[in-house]
Amino acid sequence: MAEKIMLIDGNSIVNRAFYGVPLLTNGEGRYTNGVYGFLNILFKLLDEEQPDYLAVAFDLHAPTFRHRTFDGYKGTRKGMPEELREQMPLLKEVLQAMHIPIFEQEGFEADDILGTLSALAEKNGIVPVVVSGDRDLLQLAGETLKVRIPKTKGGRTETEDYYAADVQAKYGVTPAEFIDMKALMGDTSDNIPGVPGIGEKTAAKIITQYHDIETAIAHAAEIKPKKASENLAAYQEQARLSKFLATIVRDMPLEWDKESLKIGDMFNQTAYELVKRLEFKSMFSHFEGSASAPKQAEQTYRFVADREGAKEVLAALKKGEVGYAFVYENEEGQGLALYQEQLGGVWIEASMAFLMQELLEIFQPFFADSAYRKIGHDVKKDIRFLRSYGYNGFTAEFDTAIGAYILNATGSSYEYDDIAATFLNETYPSQEEVFGKGRTKKAFAALPEAERTAYGARQAEIFFRARKVMEERLAENEQKSLFYDMEMPLIYVLADMEKYGIKVDKAALLAYQKRLGESLDGMEEEIYALAGEKFNINSPKQLGVILFERLGLKGGKKTKTGYSTAADVLEKLRTAHPIVERILHYRQLAKLKSTYADGLLAVMDAETEKIYSTFNQTITATGRISSTEPNLQNIPVRLELGRELRKIFIPESAEFCFLDADYSQIELRVLAHISGDESLIAAFKSNQDIHRMTASQVFHVPFDEVTPLQRSNAKAVNFGIIYGKGAFSLGQDLGISRKEAEEYINAYFARYPKIKTFMEDTIKNGAKNGYVSTLWNRRRNMPELQSSNFMQRAAGERAAMNMPIQGTAADIIKLAMIKVHRALQEGGYRSRLILQVHDELLIEAYKEEKDAVAKILKENMEHAADLLVPLDVDVHEGASWFEAK
DNA sequence: CCAGTCACG
DNA sequence: ACGTACGTGACTGGA
Numbered sequence: 001m002a003e004k005i006m007l008i009d010g011n012s013i014v015n016r017a018f019y020g021v022p023l024l025t026n027g028e029g030r031y032t033n034g035v036y037g038f039l040n041i042l043f044k045l046l047d048e049e050q051p052d053y054l055a056v057a058f059d060l061h062a063p064t065f066r067h068r069t070f071d072g073y074k075g076t077r078k079g080m081p082e083e084l085r086e087q088m089p090l091l092k093e094v095l096q097a098m099h100i101p102i103f104e105q106e107g108f109e110a111d112d113i114l115g116t117l118s119a120l121a122e123k124n125g126i127v128p129v130v131v132s133g134d135r136d137l138l139q140l141a142g143e144t145l146k147v148r149i150p151k152t153k154g155g156r157t158e159t160e161d162y163y164a165a166d167v168q169a170k171y172g173v174t175p176a177e178f179i180d181m182k183a184l185m186g187d188t189s190d191n192i193p194g195v196p197g198i199g200e201k202t203a204a205k206i207i208t209q210y211h212d213i214e215t216a217i218a219h220a221a222e223i224k225p226k227k228a229s230e231n232l233a234a235y236q237e238q239a240r241l242s243k244f245l246a247t248i249v250r251d252m253p254l255e256w257d258k259e260s261l262k263i264g265d266m267f268n269q270t271a272y273e274l275v276k277r278l279e280f281k282s283m284f285s286h287f288e289g290s291a292s293a294p295k296q297a298e299q300t301y302r303f304v305a306d307r308e309g310a311k312e313v314l315a316a317l318k319k320g321e322v323g324y325a326f327v328y329e330n331e332e333g334q335g336l337a338l339y340q341e342q343l344g345g346v347w348i349e350a351s352m353a354f355l356m357q358e359l360l361e362i363f364q365p366f367f368a369d370s371a372y373r374k375i376g377h378d379v380k381k382d383i384r385f386l387r388s389y390g391y392n393g394f395t396a397e398f399d400t401a402i403g404a405y406i407l408n409a410t411g412s413s414y415e416y417d418d419i420a421a422t423f424l425n426e427t428y429p430s431q432e433e434v435f436g437k438g439r440t441k442k443a444f445a446a447l448p449e450a451e452r453t454a455y456g457a458r459q460a461e462i463f464f465r466a467r468k469v470m471e472e473r474l475a476e477n478e479q480k481s482l483f484y485d486m487e488m489p490l491i492y493v494l495a496d497m498e499k500y501g502i503k504v505d506k507a508a509l510l511a512y513q514k515r516l517g518e519s520l521d522g523m524e525e526e527i528y529a530l531a532g533e534k535f536n537i538n539s540p541k542q543l544g545v546i547l548f549e550r551l552g553l554k555g556g557k558k559t560k561t562g563y564s565t566a567a568d569v570l571e572k573l574r575t576a577h578p579i580v581e582r583i584l585h586y587r588q589l590a591k592l593k594s595t596y597a598d599g600l601l602a603v604m605d606a607e608t609e610k611i612y613s614t615f616n617q618t619i620t621a622t623g624r625i626s627s628t629e630p631n632l633q634n635i636p637v638r639l640e641l642g643r644e645l646r647k648i649f650i651p652e653s654a655e656f657c658f659l660d661a662d663y664s665q666i667e668l669r670v671l672a673h674i675s676g677d678e679s680l681i682a683a684f685k686s687n688q689d690i691h692r693m694t695a696s697q698v699f700h701v702p703f704d705e706v707t708p709l710q711r712s713n714a715k716a717v718n719f720g721i722i723y724g725k726g727a728f729s730l731g732q733d734l735g736i737s738r739k740e741a742e743e744y745i746n747a748y749f750a751r752y753p754k755i756k757t758f759m760e761d762t763i764k765n766g767a768k769n770g771y772v773s774t775l776w777n778r779r780r781n782m783p784e785l786q787s788s789n790f791m792q793r794a795a796g797e798r799a800a801m802n803m804p805i806q807g808t809a810a811d812i813i814k815l816a817m818i819k820v821h822r823a824l825q826e827g828g829y830r831s832r833l834i835l836q837v838h839d840e841l842l843i844e845a846y847k848e849e850k851d852a853v854a855k856i857l858k859e860n861m862e863h864a865a866d867l868l869v870p871l872d873v874d875v876h877e878g879a880s881w882f883e884a885k
Numbered sequence: 886c887c888a889g890t891c892a893c894g
Numbered sequence: 895a896c897g898t899a900c901g902t903g904a905c906t907g908g909a
Binding site: 538540541559560561564565566567587588591592595596624631633634635636637638642667806809837838839840 | 888889890891892893894
Binding site: 629 | 895896897898899900901902903904905906907908
């Protein structure tokens, strides 16, 4: 079989890739999506074509012979976006590392290089395959020369393939005629003029009949329509010029050196290192089969499945650092993996013959003794698991999931394979790759013994070794205290909160659900009547049609998919039609019923009638914790009907009551501290109504004469400042002009100049360092700040200004939780912390301890941090969350 | 699986 | 001139 060469149009493929793959950055903050997309296309096509030779051609910035012939050539083309431009050297670096030849030649475009190389290849008996995103290349298609046009769609790459016959079939012209067609119709993207008045349709007709422009010009008089006929005659020189510009050169001066094009050791160590640095995990596998890939997991692990073996392992275990990992399948423990340097990796498996209960019993001394300094991953999960077997008090020294999160809070996941890739530069199959997914998912027990062993023991080893790397990086970042004194201790607080859960008044919740259901039924009928037909009110699409087409309301398009029917749009239409108000009301009730009434009942434990949320410590970019299944941090409170729902959250028994403590204005206080603004600090020190104070200072009115409107406007300004909000949207919210809003903001910054300085410095340092941080050195990487895209940079700047404020507040309440938890434990109280909602703690207090606990709460929260302003905490008591708020 | 919507701090 | 507030999670409809 003939040999094959693949020739790639570098610029056009990287462009396609860039726009087809969402903007990605790696941990260093470099944009990588263009390179990623390019390599994806490259690997896929290499796999399909199996070529023997390979080359990539790029355009240079220098003008080409086409520019010299025609000044306007490519004059309309916009430059590459900065986010892509900075990836070009990176792409070339990767190609070089893979020993893929790169062609660039002054005076010529990539097209010409491809045209010439493909011609040379054919002359030398090698079959060319040309890859480009640009249809101009179709003129090269031939009997054996295939042109492939890849498209990246939703992460997948599809290609359109063209031999000469395919071009004929699709466009009705031969590849050579394709050039003549373009000469007539022109090309705005390259600024090829063509002939005025001749577009794609007419050009196709003319070329199908006359085959080339010279013949067509000779027969210009016969051509219809008249306009085309006249213009073709009048602009024949322009047509010839256009043909010249559109023709790809196939004989430019180029050395043919076959050997240098031969595909060599592409998947080598240098390239692998680069791909790892770029964090292209899905590509690692390409490198693994090759001899130069790093060794990994060649080590053999021990498999143990009985009492005697387990006891031996325990005896061999030394006090000191130990990597450990439980393997779970649907919350059920399959076994325990341990790793120490002198021990190696061991997988101890539970089974019908060796129950998990026995396994845990044997290892009880290990779990109970903190001289075994345990390094695990998602320790909270292990605490819960051990507790379900009656073992309490488990502690670990290091949680690698949390370590990875502290070192990069914006990571997408922190699974063991992510940890190994990030900290050890090693790649392992992910959980999904081991077990599959969906209906073809395999059970753990279905894997061969050697795989089960490797899967478990490998994790314990990864955690053990990654800890050392993390430790160094935490030290470099001065984040050891954040990690060891805040995040690690918090694990046990959250584990307890998840253990206690919160009791639900089931009867009241059912009644609430029923009440909502009945209201909704009635409203549905009313809305159908007003609309004049039945439709699905929950479908924004159908609702949009009803409102803006059938009823003719003016709202216009807003979203990509059609009309926006969001609350703020409907709010403006409230008076336009009676249906609008009912829809808003319907939406409110529907939300309460589906998310809260139905949703909470679905997750309530039938046995205990409690709800057990999960608190996640590695999700948010700012350091807050999040709550899932259910989310207990977004229970309604702002509107009365929703707030009623809080009556169903009650203490576990009559011996308990709720104490709810919340920080007053914590974010503004943090802002006062971090910025050091004397005026704002003074306001908090004198314990004044801060929004009234701001109003008085910004609007220049005496404190006592501030009107309610001024106060509420000042409040909006205060919040706007925290979020980096601009004049436009502040004006929207307050219903004032952009100009007025701007004046408010200017007055604000004039009055509080250090806040302005703080914002500016945060952005400046963020851009310089690539991250912003809190008072406790929590970091958020912010590569967006270096973006040249206005929108992305502006959004990045807002996030950058907000993170130190929101994040420091998060740090403070975390410290408070640890203190409160410790004080309750050490004081031997039965009261316990059960919920955190960002600036609020909910305690289930043993009634006899109520007053003492209220004091503990207030003291520990107010003294969790020592700022330039006092922290102020309000504590309320009640027989439900509703009452205690 | 994504977009739209809406609940919270 | 750009488009327009930070951070979350859950539910619904519809490709």
